[in-house]
Amino acid sequence: MKKHNFGAGPGILPEEALRKSAQAVLDLNGTGLSLLEISHRSKDFDAILQKAKSLVRELLGVPENYSILFLQGGASTQFAMVPYNLLPVDGKAAYIESGVWANKAIKEAKMVGNTEVLATSKDKNFSYIPKNFSIPADAAYLHVTSNNTIYGTQMKSYPDSPIPVVCDMSSDIFSKPVDVSKFDLIYAGAQKNMGPAGVTLVIIKNDICGKVNRTIPTMLNYQTHIEGDSLYNTPPVFPIYVCMATLEWLQSIGGVPAITKINQKKLQCSMLKLIVILCLLEPLQLKTVQK
Ligand SMILES: Cc1ncc(COP(=O)(O)O)c(C=O)c1O
Structure with a gap:
């Protein structure tokens, strides 16, 4: 009998998705090869990647001017990729410190450039979402965390921001409707709501890249992955497959x-x-x- 898992993540996956993924590991669609044995540049894998992307687009209502990327390194790598790509050398970034993950994002941003913490709930052990802060119009972006995994606090609404908003949605993506157009970048490790660990979903507005005057390592540059359609290097084919199967299940239930x-x-x-x-x-x- 299947047991309950009350952990914050990795979470329970739909049985249909697990069975379909197990079968794909043994033999992908009757090809006589495992999903793990085929080329990531084959037609078979391309169909899986495109299906996973189109399900994300449909289920979250992602506008056409956003790219959907499947990257590696967990949400923790996004803590560094965001400032590398969006924080100009002479600019500043604005962060809301609402929990341990927001704190880690701030730590990484400080290594890259000028980072201002607009509000924090550290005084009460992150038991509330900071409110009543003003967003500096000269900051490059505002970074928020939609759900603070360890503390159980969740943003019920998002600030009207004069600057691009970046959101770590690792622990509540796909759990409730979201207006993607209010954000310039959303990222989420897959392992809580959409698949296994090993792949990170990034939803990025195409025109926010290429504006900073710094050299960005190739793998940390969003442009690399937008242009390469998440295939610049060998992608995590199994986690992407499980995400596709989980999202197919989500679509099937409404x-x-x-x-x-x-x-x-x-x-x-x-x-x-x-x-x-x-x-x-x-x-x-x-x-x-x-x-
Ligand atoms: C809100 C949030 N952000 C980031 C992370 C880190 O994710 P990863 O382990 O994929 O780097 C977690 C992990 O639990 C999280 O809950």
């Missing part, structure tokens, strides 16, 4: 609105259980005190 409803039901159920537990504990505590 897409993001359907999973949002399921998530809300799970939340209501957990709240109900918590209330029952608290009600049961109350008399027990009274008895202990009376003793």
Whole structure:
């Protein structure tokens, strides 16, 4: 029997996606070869990559002027890629410090250039989302974290920003609808909501690249991956396949609105259980005190 996994990630994947992926490892679509044995430049793999990209575009409503990339190095590599590509040598970047992952993103940005922390919730152990900050119009971008994995705080709305917004959506992507056009760059490690570890989804507005006056190492340059269609180097074919299969499943159940409803039901159920537990504990505590 399948067990529950209450960990923040890697998360449970749909059984259909796991079975389909297991079969692809043994024999991809009757080709007589494993997914792991074919060329990443073959027609068979190209079909998988294009399908995965078109599912991301459809399910999140990604506008045409954005590229969808499947990269390696986890969301943690994005902490460095974002400032490398978007923070000009003589410019500054703005960050909201809402948890440990935001803190790590800030640390990387500081290594690259001038980084301003506009607001932090560190004073109360990241138990709230910082609000009431003003966004400097001369900063190159604003970086936010949509969901703070360890602390369980989530942004319910996003600030109206005069500058490009970059969002780490690693822990809530595909869990609720999102207006992609409000962001210039979204990134997410796949392992919580869309596949296994080993691939990172990047959704990037095409015209934000190529504006900084610094030399960017080839693999850290978004332009490399936009031009190479995520195939500049050998891509992580298995994680991309599992993402495709998981997103096919998501599409089959009704897409993001359907999973949002399921998530809300799970939340209501957990709240109900918590209330029952608290009600049961109350008399027990009274008895202990009376003793
Ligand atoms: C919000 C958030 N950002 C970034 C990361 C780091 O992701 P990765 O392990 O893919 O580098 C995590 C991992 O849990 C996360 O929850």
